Amino acid sequence: MIEAVGLTKRYGDKTAVYNLSFQVRPGAVTGFLGPNGSGKSTTMRMILGLDNPTAGHVTIGGYPYRKLPNAPRQVGALLDAKAVHGGRAARNHLLCLAQLSGIPAKRVDEVLGVVGLQDVAKKRSKGFSLGMGQRLGIAAALLGDPQVLLFDEPVNGLDPEGILWVRNLMKALAAEGRTVFVSSHLMSEMALTADHLIVIGRGQLLADMSVTDFISANSADFARVRTPDTEPQQREKLSAALTESGGHVLPEQDGALRVTGLPLPRISDIAHDHDVRLWELSPHQASLEEAYMRMTQGAVDYRSTIDQKEGLQQPLPPGAQPPMPVPGQGQPGWYAPPPPQQGGHPFAMPPQGAPGQAPSGPYGAPGGTPAPPAASAAAPPNPYAQPPGHSPQPSAQQPAPQAPQPPAQPAAQAPQAPAVPAGEAPQAPAMPAAPAPQASAAPAPPASAPTSDLTKPEDPR
Missing domain, CATH: 3.40.50.300 (P-loop containing nucleotide triphosphate hydrolases)
Structure with missing residues (x-):
C-alpha cells in the first residue's frame, strides 16, 4: 500500500x-x-x-x-519509456536490470513474452516505435514481480x-x-x-x-422523456404535470424533454396518471470525461483563447485562485487527509504582519522561504524616496522665503538655482515646482509631456 x-x-x-x-x-x-x-x-x-x-x-x-x-x-515503475540506451538490445537492457537486482535471467525471457517483444528481443531499442518502447518499459516494471x-x-x-x-x-x-x-x-x-x-x-x-x-x-443526472411527435399537446401536458410535481423540465433540440429532480418511476407514474403516452424514458449519466472536465475546469493552467471566446472555459481573473472542492467527503471510502499546517493558500503570498511577527502560510512553515515575501513587502517605500546617505534636513536648512526669490532677482539669484542643488541634488526638482519658467527647465517628463507647448516642437510632422 x-x-x-x-x-x-x-x-x-x-x-x-x-x-x-x-x-x-x-x-x-x-x-x-x-x-x-x-x-x-x-x-x-x-x-x-x-x-x-x-x-x-x-x-x-x-x-x-x-x-x-x-x-x-x-516496486516496479514506468515513468519514462524513453529512458533506455538506444544502442542496447531489448533483452540486454532487461538483463542488465535483472543482474543489478539479483533477478534470474530466465525472468527476462518471461517478461519479454508477457509484453510481446520476444521476436524483437535482440534488436536495438533505438529502432523501436513509441508503442514498442512502452511495452519495453512495462516489461522492466514487471521484471522483479x-x-x-x-x-x-x-x-x-x-x-x-x-x-x-x-x-x-x-x-x-x-x-x-x-x-x-x-x-x-x-x-x-x-x-x-x-x-x-x-x-x-x-x-x-x-x-x-x-x-x-x-x-x-460531478455530474447532473437527468431523465430523457419523449412523447409522440404527432401530439405536441401531450408534450406540453406532461411538462406542466412534471413541473407541478417538483421536477425541472428543459426542452431538447430534438423535441424531447430533459427532466431533473424526479426519479424515473415517478416520471412514469405522472405520465400514466395524465394519460400521456411515452416514446422514450431513459436515464442519462455523465461520462467520466464530463465529470472530470467539470471538476478540473478551474484548475487548468493552459487555456486556449478559442475556448474562452466560445465560452467552453471561463478565464480566471489575474491572480485569482479557484476554490478547490473535495466532493464525496464523509462518504464511504473517503480518506480524510490530516489537517494542513498553520497557513493559508499555498499559492498566495503570506499576509504582511507586524515587523516582529513571523509570516504565516506555507512560506512560514519550517523549511519555507519567508524572506522573499518580506523583502517584496518592504521594497516599495525605500528605493527611490530617499537615496542612501541623504536626509530630509537640508530642506529644513533651506529657508522657505528663498524659493520665490529667484524670479524676483533674475541676474543675481538665477545662477544660484543650480548652485544650491549642487550639494542637495534631490531638492532641486522639488523646490521650483510653482514657477512656470523653471518647471519647463526641470527634468520632469511625465508632468510636462501632456502640455501642448512641448508636443508641438517634438512632433516630427
Whole structure:
C-alpha cells in the first residue's frame, strides 16, 4: 500500500505539490488524474524517492522507498519509456536490470513474452516505435514481480490492441492483490480500467473516491422523456404535470424533454396518471470525461483563447485562485487527509504582519522561504524616496522665503538655482515646482509631456 501524508514540494518560489494526502490500496486499480502541470509526475517521483519532498512523507508498505530492501523486487515503475540506451538490445537492457537486482535471467525471457517483444528481443531499442518502447518499459516494471506498480501514461503510443492488452494486464495485476497506481489522460480508458480515482489540481487534492461516486458527485443526472411527435399537446401536458410535481423540465433540440429532480418511476407514474403516452424514458449519466472536465475546469493552467471566446472555459481573473472542492467527503471510502499546517493558500503570498511577527502560510512553515515575501513587502517605500546617505534636513536648512526669490532677482539669484542643488541634488526638482519658467527647465517628463507647448516642437510632422 502507498500512503502519502502532507506531501509538499517546492521548486524555488513555485509550489508543485502542497499538503497532498492519499492512500493507494492493494487489490484495485487506482487512477491518478489531473491537468498538465498539476503535480502528478512530481508526486510519483517523490513516491519512488527520486525527489525529496519539502514537507510531509510517503511510504510504501510502511517504509520509504529508499529504505526498502531490494526495492526493484518490491516496486516496479514506468515513468519514462524513453529512458533506455538506444544502442542496447531489448533483452540486454532487461538483463542488465535483472543482474543489478539479483533477478534470474530466465525472468527476462518471461517478461519479454508477457509484453510481446520476444521476436524483437535482440534488436536495438533505438529502432523501436513509441508503442514498442512502452511495452519495453512495462516489461522492466514487471521484471522483479513486484507487489506495487506505478505507471505513468502506460498506453501512450499503443494501438487499440495494445490498449486493450494494458487494460487487461492492469486488472489482472490488481486481481492478484497487487497495488496498481496508474496516471493517464485518457478518460475513456480510465473509466474502463480504474476502480478508484485520485484527482489533483494545481498540486492539491480534489477528489479521492470510486469512479462511480466521482461521476455522480460531478455530474447532473437527468431523465430523457419523449412523447409522440404527432401530439405536441401531450408534450406540453406532461411538462406542466412534471413541473407541478417538483421536477425541472428543459426542452431538447430534438423535441424531447430533459427532466431533473424526479426519479424515473415517478416520471412514469405522472405520465400514466395524465394519460400521456411515452416514446422514450431513459436515464442519462455523465461520462467520466464530463465529470472530470467539470471538476478540473478551474484548475487548468493552459487555456486556449478559442475556448474562452466560445465560452467552453471561463478565464480566471489575474491572480485569482479557484476554490478547490473535495466532493464525496464523509462518504464511504473517503480518506480524510490530516489537517494542513498553520497557513493559508499555498499559492498566495503570506499576509504582511507586524515587523516582529513571523509570516504565516506555507512560506512560514519550517523549511519555507519567508524572506522573499518580506523583502517584496518592504521594497516599495525605500528605493527611490530617499537615496542612501541623504536626509530630509537640508530642506529644513533651506529657508522657505528663498524659493520665490529667484524670479524676483533674475541676474543675481538665477545662477544660484543650480548652485544650491549642487550639494542637495534631490531638492532641486522639488523646490521650483510653482514657477512656470523653471518647471519647463526641470527634468520632469511625465508632468510636462501632456502640455501642448512641448508636443508641438517634438512632433516630427
